[in-house]
Amino acid sequence: MKLFCFLTLFFTLSLQAQFQINGVVNDSNKKPLPFATITTSENNNTITDVDGKFLLTITPSTTSITISYVGFDTKNIAVSTAKKYYAVSLTERTADLKEVVISNENPALTILRKVILNKNQNDPLKKLHSFEYKSYNKLIVTATPDSIDGRVDTTTAYKDLDKKIVNIDSSDYKFKEIISKQHLFQTEKISQYQFDKNTLKETILGTKMAGFKEPVYEIIAFNLQSISIYDNKYELFETKYNSPIASDAKRDYSYKLLDTVVINGRETYMIHFKNKKTRKSTGLEGVLYIDSENYAVAKAVMRIKGVLDISGIHEFTYVPEEKIWFQSNTTFKIVKGKNRNDIKILGGTIQFDGDEEENFEPRKKVASDFTYLLSESNNFDIQYNTHPKIKDPSLYIEIKENASKQPESFWDQYRKEKLDVKSQKTYLLIDSLSINKRIERRLGLGRKIINGYLPVGPIDLDLKKIMSYNNYEGFRLGLGGITNDRFSKVFRIEGYTAYGTKDGNFKYNLGSGILLEKQTNTWLNTSYTSDIKEIASTTFAVDKRVFKIYDPRPINISTFYKYHSWKANVQSKIIPKTEGIFELSRTYVEPMFDYRFNLNGKLYSSYMMTTAMASIVWAPFSDFMQTPSGRTETDKQFPRFTFQYTQSLPNVLDNDFSFAKIDFKTEYEKKYLNGQKTNLLLQGGIAMGDIPITHLYNTAPNNLNKETIIQRITFSGRNSFETMYFNEFFSTQYVFFQFKHSLDRIRLLRKVRPSLVLVTRMAWGNMKQPEQHVGMTYKTLDRGYFESGIELNKIYKGLGLGGFYRYGPNQLLKFEDNIAVKLSYVLDLGL
Structure with missing residues (x-):
């Protein structure tokens, strides 16, 4: 696309083929007459465009053309293949042509x-x-x-x-x-x-x-x-x-x-x-x-x-x-x-x-x-x-x-x-x-780079794994990739390894997949992972991979948990207009911060979780295409809905807790002909049973707990609360709503044309059984959380600036503490 x-x-249009004549039809005041009818002596016809211009193919036997327009006298013009351009002026009549007047x-x-x-x-x-x-x-x-x-x-x-x-x-x-x-x-x-x-x-x-x-x-x-x-x-x-x-x-x-x-x-x-x-x-x-x-x-x-x-x-x-x-x-x-x-x-x-x-x-x-x-x-x-x-x-x-x-x-x-x-x-x-310029190969290379991969022989190197930064690992340096069709069209191997310069630990993943059914893109996958993850973060297994040269939000995150996980899943598009994943996993979790989970008087500093998970995204209004290489979404339409259900399996493979989680998300986007766009996001989740804070909800905070506004300047996230401090709120159930309206780009200077975006976010939630979580100090969202802001994106060379304000029941006492200033960067590939 x-x-x-x-x-x-x-590419643009300028037509002057052999045996074609062109011209313009005006009134007596030289104003163009749009959609006037032009008929040849052989009864071929065309109409003028909105500017009164026309283009007509004639044969050597064509001797004349007739130009007619309601309210004007009809005119006959002699033509020949030797003359290409005709300027025609019609005279307005005092009496209109016959009209059906009901x-x-x-x-x-x-x-x-x-x-x-x-x-x-x-x-x-x-x-x-x-x-x-x-x-x-x-x-x-x-x-x-x-x-x-x-x-x-x-x-x-x-x-x-x-x-x-x-x-x-x-x-x-x-x-x-x-x-x-x-x-x-x-x-x-x-x-x-x-x-x-x-x-x-x-x-x-x-x-x-x-x-x-x-x-x-x-x-x-x-x-x-x-x-x-x-x-x-x-x-x-x-x-x-x-x-x-x-x-x-x-x-x-x-x-x-x-x-x-x-x-x-x-x-x-x-x-x-x-x-x-x-x-x-x-x-x-x-x-x-x-x-x-x-x-x-x-x-x-x-x-x-x-x-x-x-x-x-x-x-x-x-x-x-x-x-x-x-x-x-x-x-x-x-x-x-x-x-x-x-x-x-x-x-x-x-x-x-x-x-x-x-x-x-x-x-x-x-x-x-x-x-x-x-x-x-x-x-x-x-x-x-x-x-x-x-x-x-x-x-x-x-x-x-x-x-x-x-x-x-x-x-x-x-x-x-x-x-x-x-x-x-x-x-x-x-x-x-x-063939000489390897255009097809270069196009394939461009596609993969846009999605964050660099093909090297039978392996696509994962550009996301090369380097990143967060407060716990410091610089995270790594190497990862997945085999491509040159290796096999029905079997794949993927994996990565990474090293944190601050924590001094290696992380890694190794997985494989086998294609079960080509038409529905059905794969059976298995993997083992030893890595870290942000606590209380919400991820949907069916969410599409988004490649960014940088991912700004994790830069300031300090609170992670370490995990070792075996997983097996089936991913498929067998149900019309959906993509689904069914997964079984066994995960050992160790929080890397001061935390204990209290279950019936027993304090857990680490634990085992065996779960079954079903995740599905449904796009009822989108169009899908079946190609020889699989099924793809050709026309992404809204609204679209994502559901995910996770259930622990008691007494299976040393599972420690009994719980269930239900997560949902619905997205809506409307584009206007004047260049504006509205985005709506409604997301929520509920955790039931005995579940540690590592797997609850934090509603995506993205603000530093520093003294001044200048010290708190960071890069903005995608759907995060820019004024909410990290680890400030936790919930066992929550609902989140975001409204974004993008105006057409405005011209400030010749090369300064920022995109103005109005943003409002709000969330409500609560915490069941707070006594189970020992060692963490946090607040709840019972009274709701509200912030609004303005983003000026792509001010210059992709750089932008945004300002956000926190208000409502959870507003802070100092006015300046409710303000967050954020940088943004949008990479414009000109696509």
């Missing part, structure tokens, strides 16, 4: 109301009980050579009167030479779509990706545009917008009836919709073609114009037998819009022209100004009411095992037309380049 973002951000209101709103009212009768996913079809998709990143100057520029600089330096810039020439022979990127896929019982699943039968023997599955799963035009939220380039035909669409959009157009022999209303808000990025703009008889969508053009100029086109075919418009083709284009700031990404710079302003000098065009991304899909073999048997309906996408190994005869069978010479050369040249 990150690679795809890079490709699409880097009431005194805007006729477009009357039509829209009927569209919304009839959505269930026109939406194939609602009207049809089942259907299936195949789809061929081709995606290219390319450019039109004719649009590139291709000159070799030279500049001369004089070092002194006798010597001169000549600089030669041949980048445009080389780029034109390359793009004349091949596309920059190309991928194809053949999919089978099946719908039954309100479930739509895509099965990818074949896939080809230039430069890759095995395709990049993140690119295949990337959602360019919504499949259904009738959803309340329309998705364009993985951003969801309120649909122009949603039940509340009139709140966000204004509508105008432009014209009537015949599609498939049926008359349709051409309705322009535009976002009411002044900020263009907050909504869509485009045209809906509405069947005048049943008020179904017969064609739709969706567009977002901002830093990226993105459009999605949906074309439908009318099916008389089913009395429904069924989608036949989709087109997706992405272009570079206007922005005052260039974007730096993966070591390269995407340059932008600023918005029009006084004294603006356009920059010299570069290669990325002449390229574009285009994805086209066409559907065929459409069958209705077949009630197909859908295997694993919880999966959104399934990629067949042999999808990337299909012969050329397979592709010839399904392609709408044979690949042209340029497309054929693209596969040959990029495949050759990929």
Whole structure:
């Protein structure tokens, strides 16, 4: 997915192919007329964009084009292949063109109301009980050579009167030479779509990706545009917008009836919709073609114009037998819009022209100004009411095992037309380049580094284990890793060793795993660990590994317990939309601080714990993909829920205590079109029975018990109480709530654009049987704990600053003791 973002951000659109004409349609005041209809003498048609510009493919036999726009006189223009650009001015009429006026209101709103009212009768996913079809998709990143100057520029600089330096810039020439022979990127896929019982699943039968023997599955799963035009939220380039035909669409959009157009022999209303808000990025703009008889969508053009100029086109075919418009083709284009700031990404710079302003000098065009991304899909073999048997309906996408190994005869069978010479050369040249430059291997290396691993032969070294720091161990130096597919695809060995410079002790782990079932990523694992752990910390076994170059919170932790643990577990994704772990463990625990656990008068300074644990994360709204290498979550959606239950096993392997723990967590995230984001986290736990303080709850404190604010400055944690002192509170049961709202980045200076985040945290808890815990002084959360703060992240080079304030029943007497100032660092890889 990150690679795809890079490709699409880097390339833009500028089309001027052979037998293509372009131009602009304005009114008499030189104001552009968006979505005017342009029809050729052969009855081919297109529409102008939001700026009144158009692009039209013509044949040598085309003699004229007709431009029409509601409220304006129609104009006929003679054309020829010798002339490429046409500026057309239309004259406004005093009398409007014929409109369907049902009431005194805007006729477009009357039509829209009927569209919304009839959505269930026109939406194939609602009207049809089942259907299936195949789809061929081709995606290219390319450019039109004719649009590139291709000159070799030279500049001369004089070092002194006798010597001169000549600089030669041949980048445009080389780029034109390359793009004349091949596309920059190309991928194809053949999919089978099946719908039954309100479930739509895509099965990818074949896939080809230039430069890759095995395709990049993140690119295949990337959602360019919504499949259904009738959803309340329309998705364009993985951003969801309120649909122009949603039940509340009139709140966000204004509508105008432009014209009537015949599609498939049926008359349709051409309705322009535009976002009411002044900020263009907050909504869509485009045209809906509405069947005048049943008020179904017969064609739709969706567009977002901002830093990226993105459009999605949906074309439908009318099916008389089913009395429904069924989608036949989709087109997706992405272009570079206007922005005052260039974007730096993966070591390269995407340059932008600023918005029009006084004294603006356009920059010299570069290669990325002449390229574009285009994805086209066409559907065929459409069958209705077949009630197909859908295997694993919880999966959104399934990629067949042999999808990337299909012969050329397979592709010839399904392609709408044979690949042209340029497309054929693209596969040959990029495949050759990929081998020479080891692109596939380098991409795999980048993926692993992002996740915190460095592959060295058959072993992936764990970058998290190299060095860290805490108050107990001092500098923790180590080495760890796990075997990769070069060692074995069904068996793995992992482990690490570490040494603390302050405590002078070695820690280590050794484990192994065997793959039981590939489709569901089911593994059987065993391990032995001798290490230390923060007391009363809460961890969920199913939480994903998060790699950070540094982990700031443990730096100031002093209170740990030592443990030696044997574990055996099964991890699997066999239950739809979940990942689960069932684990048995036997652990010897020794607190490394002054503590005794009092059980029936007996004081334990160390103890044995034999437990069974079940942990599961459930993401009911996420989409999952089945690939030949396993099952992955392709579209992370919220809310998501995590549950964990731990039960001690009395009288098993010398277990000392009888207890149970229940932990839960639910997360919610909402992103807004204006760049803001809200995060909610609700977490809690309850410990029942006889359980030492080492395995209770501390609610993640992250503050030093020092005299002044300056002395307490540390790095902020992820979901921790920044004003709560270490070991200040302990609980046998608790509930924690966190609210974060991130505003769009604000410009203070040219290179200072911090991200402002508002944070509020609160927790409640209590301690049962406090007499059992000897040697520790602590407080309880019966009256609750509250803090709020402001974070200014990424102020400069990833560095940020935050301030937090503690209030409520547990507020301290001195005002300054309730304040915490924290540093933050966000590593920006430009992904």
